[in-house]
Amino acid sequence: MKxxxxxxxxxxxxxxxxxxxxNIEYYIQQALSASPLLxxxxxxxxxxxxxxxxxxxxxxxxxxxxxxxxxxPVIKGFGYDEAITNGGQLSALAGVNxxxxxxxxxxxxxxxxxxxxRGIENTxxxxxxxxxxxxxxxxxxxxxxxQQLNFAREVNELxxxxxxxxxxxxxxNVYRQTDYLTFLVTRQQQQLSVKQLAIQxxxxxxxxxxxxxxxxxxxxxxxxxxxxxxxxxxxHQSVFFQKFVLDSLQLSNSRSLIDFTYKPKVNLYADAGYxxxxxxxxxxxxxxxxxxxxxxxxxxxxxxxxxxxxxxxxERTRQGYQAFYTSQHNQQIAQLFQQLKATGELIEEINxxxxxxxxxxxxxxxLLETGDAKIADLVIAVNNYMMAKNLLTQNxxxxxxxxxxxxxxxx
Numbered sequence: 001m002k003x004x005x006x007x008x009x010x011x012x013x014x015x016x017x018x019x020x021x022x023n024i025e026y027y028i029q030q031a032l033s034a035s036p037l038l039x040x041x042x043x044x045x046x047x048x049x050x051x052x053x054x055x056x057x058x059x060x061x062x063x064x065x066x067x068x069x070x071x072x073p074v075i076k077g078f079g080y081d082e083a084i085t086n087g088g089q090l091s092a093l094a095g096v097n098x099x100x101x102x103x104x105x106x107x108x109x110x111x112x113x114x115x116x117x118r119g120i121e122n123t124x125x126x127x128x129x130x131x132x133x134x135x136x137x138x139x140x141x142x143x144x145x146x147q148q149l150n151f152a153r154e155v156n157e158l159x160x161x162x163x164x165x166x167x168x169x170x171x172x173n174v175y176r177q178t179d180y181l182t183f184l185v186t187r188q189q190q191q192l193s194v195k196q197l198a199i200q201x202x203x204x205x206x207x208x209x210x211x212x213x214x215x216x217x218x219x220x221x222x223x224x225x226x227x228x229x230x231x232x233x234x235x236h237q238s239v240f241f242q243k244f245v246l247d248s249l250q251l252s253n254s255r256s257l258i259d260f261t262y263k264p265k266v267n268l269y270a271d272a273g274y275x276x277x278x279x280x281x282x283x284x285x286x287x288x289x290x291x292x293x294x295x296x297x298x299x300x301x302x303x304x305x306x307x308x309x310x311x312x313x314x315e316r317t318r319q320g321y322q323a324f325y326t327s328q329h330n331q332q333i334a335q336l337f338q339q340l341k342a343t344g345e346l347i348e349e350i351n352x353x354x355x356x357x358x359x360x361x362x363x364x365x366x367l368l369e370t371g372d373a374k375i376a377d378l379v380i381a382v383n384n385y386m387m388a389k390n391l392l393t394q395n396x397x398x399x400x401x402x403x404x405x406x407x408x409x410x411x
Contacts, residue, residue, distance in 0.1 A: 023223040024139050027212045031135050032128055034213030041124035048113045048120070055109050059101055066271075067092045086277030093273035100266040108256045115253060119246045125239045133408040136227065137401060138208045143225050144397035145201040151389050152194045155382070159187040162368060162378075169371055179375035186379050190386075227400045229340075230410045235329045238409060244322040251311050251318070258307050267293040333409060340402045343395055350392045357385040 032038060071088035072080040163183060170180040209215070235241055269291055276285030360381045367373035 022220050024136055024225055024227070027135050027139055027208065027214075028132050030214055031131050031212040035127075035131060037127055038124055038131075041120050041127070044120045045117050048117050052110055052113050055106070055113075059099055059106065062097045064095050064097075065093070066095060086279055089275075089277055090282075091273065091275040093271045093275060095269065095271035098268045100268065102260075102263075105260045105263075108253060108260060111253050112250070112257070115246055115250050119243070119250075122239055122242045122246065129239070129408055133404060135208070135211055136225070136404045138204065138211055139222075140225050140227065140397055140400045140404065142201065142204040142208050143222060144393055145197065145204050146222070147393045147396075148390060149194065149197040149201055151386075151393065152190065152197050155386055156187070156190045156194055159183075159190055159382070162365060163187055165368065166375070169368075174371040175375065182379060183375050186382065225400060227403050227407070229403050230407045232333065232406065232410045235326050238329075240325070240329070240409070241322075244318060244325070247318045248315070251315050255308065255311055258304060258311075262297045262304055264297075265295040267295075269293065329409070333406065336402055336406050340399065340406070343399045343402060347392065347395050347399065350388055350395060354385070354388045354392060357381065357388050361385055 068089055068091045070085075070090075072082075072085035074080070074082065074087070166175060166180055166183055169175050170177060270288065271290075272288035274286050276282045361378075364373045364378040364381050368378060
């Protein structure tokens with residue numbers, strides 16, 4: 001497996017056993033663990049769990065303490081009517097209220113939170129997949145830069161070697177000075193290309209670390225990207241489709257909650273303590289009371305029917321989005337596989353071209369050694385070889401990027 005050493009100046013040397021090797025999986029795990037968005041989703045699930053406990057507590061007996069202390073004096077015949085105020089009131093009561101609700105109603109409320117949690121978890125999965133796709137895409141781009149830089153350095157070394165030979169042959173008047181200068185310009189262009197590729201690689205590697213939330217700038221060995229095509233599940237089994245499933249469940253549960261709203265409600269209450277107007281035998285006004293409150297909905301202006309109609313409209317909207325997503329999903333997958341096939345065929349053609357270009361360079365180098373080569377032909381051969389190799393690197397990178405896009409819908 002190829003290893004690529006990245007430093008501040010992008011020097012490529014043999015460092016087996018010196019630097020720690022890092023692969024795509026390492027950067028993915030770093031990004032997922034550092035993402036504040038994914039942590040936010042985890043905390044939202046915990047908040048919903050707390051809300052579930054709060055609902056349970058709401059329907060347990062509620063105990064409250066109440067105290068009323070009032071005095072309404074009548075001075076020289078002026079004051080509140082004592083038939084209303086009793087001259088005052090002193091009370092200290094402890095009350096208990098217990099709402100009687102059916103288990104089905106509680107289950108419907110808990111189901112709301114469960115669906116919300118499933119929705120949050122599903123959204124977190126999608127966000128994780130998007131982040132994973134982004135990291136892999138940047139890793140592939142960075143590795144592609146390294147391949148191009150590797151090749152540019154190899155060509156530069158080849159030109160350097162042949163430059164020395166051509167210089168000696170030019171001094172021996174085997175070649176003209178203009179031939180040497182033509183070749184020298186080609187080599188200088190290649191040196192500039194190496195520097196440009198090194199800068200591009202440095203920037204892309206920094207971007208990879210940035211996306212993964214890594215601040216370490218230590219020397220790193222990157223493994224060749226292990227990106228293989230995964231088998232895609234049917235569209236309705238993907239995490240992207242689950243949103244529509246959960247929306248349907250939420251609408252159905254909302255209808256159930258509406259039904260429970262229009263059922264009779266029963267509430268038990270009791271209190272005990274001291275309650276007195278202080279008018280007669282105040283020391284005996286300790287006691288208790290209890291009762292039942294019943295609320296029966298009779299007519300609310302047909303609000304229930306209106307709420308049902310809103311749910312029906314929301315369901316039609318959901319079905320429209322679901323049908324559109326399914327169509328777009330299938331079309332996009334088909335396009336990606338078409339691109340993958342075309343890119344693979346192009347790579348095969350480029351490989352054949354590289355063989356011919358490489359052979360032509362070797363022929364021209366042998367002719368150069370005997371003084372029979374045309375420098376212009378050698379330069380053309382080298383340029384054609386570089387173009388073909390760069391085109392191969394670009395298409396190999398594109399192929400991996402397409403596979404990454406396809407795997408995104410399955411990962």
